[in-house]
Amino acid sequence: MANTVKSGAPKSKTAPPRVWQRMLSGRRLDLADPSPLDIEIEDIAHGLARVARWNGQTLGPHIYSVAQHSLFVEAIADTLSPQAGVRVRLAVLLHDAAEYVVGDMISPFKAMIGGSYRETENRILDATMRRFGLPAPMTRIASALAKKADRAAAYHEATRLAGFTPAEAREIFGDPLRLSSAVLALAEPMPIDAAKAAFLARFTALDRALQAGQSDGNATP
Numbered sequence: 072m073a074n075t076v077k078s079g080a081p082k083s084k085t086a087p088p089r090v091w092q093r094m095l096s097g098r099r100l101d102l103a104d105p106s107p108l109d110i111e112i113e114d115i116a117h118g119l120a121r122v123a124r125w126n127g128q129t130l131g132p133h134i135y136s137v138a139q140h141s142l143f144v145e146a147i148a149d150t151l152s153p154q155a156g157v158r159v160r161l162a163v164l165l166h167d168a169a170e171y172v173v174g175d176m177i178s179p180f181k182a183m184i185g186g187s188y189r190e191t192e193n194r195i196l197d198a199t200m201r202r203f204g205l206p207a208p209m210t211r212i213a214s215a216l217a218k219k220a221d222r223a224a225a226y227h228e229a230t231r232l233a234g235f236t237p238a239e240a241r242e243i244f245g246d247p248l249r250l251s252s253a254v255l256a257l258a259e260p261m262p263i264d265a266a267k268a269a270f271l272a273r274f275t276a277l278d279r280a281l282q283a284g285q286s287d288g289n290a291t292p
Contacts, residue, residue: 107202118171120267169195
């Protein structure tokens with residue numbers, strides 16, 4: 072009896088693994104070689120609003136999303152460095168943009184798995200920066216400000232949402248930064264659609280300011 076090939080047979084074991092993700096926009100992002108042309112802000116906002124910080128171990132009826140965290144960090148950056156230019160502010164807002172693809176792994180797990188995660192994250196982040204007309208990799212000024220603001224945000228998120236005592240948070244994240252009530256309000260978990268809309272609104276405001284500065288011939292450091 073002749074051998075027949077069954078429909079739907081598994082692919083060859085030698086076939087390369089799929090390393091791209093299809094987005095709701097229809098874009099297909101290659102994680103090994105991400106193109107700025109395949110990155111859309113709607114996809115970023117949609118994804119980040121659905122990625123939970125702290126592995127979802129936070130208080131409240133809604134997740135505390137990476138979209139909200141990004142807004143919180145950018146607002147803290149303004150507190151730390153109100154003279155920062157639009158390019159820096161937009162880069163800070165997008166500092167975790169790669170997580171719309173790779174998710175938000177907690178720091179202890181990143182330490183466990185080593186550098187491969189960070190390399191992939193950096194490739195996607197660099198492509199994101201180029202997509203929106205920003206230096207890639209992030210400038211030292213933008214990177215340092217994002218890290219400082221991120222650490223300040225982590226203290227408040229840890230103590231307000233994630234069950235850390237002030238003593239634990241100080242040991243890990245340092246002394247807390249005093250923030251206004253308006254900035255701290257960004258650390259209150261909100262519904263997914265609201266977080267997406269707020270992130271998009273802030274991105275649009277900064278991007279328009281950046282484009283206006285470029286068209287006027289003004290420097291926007």
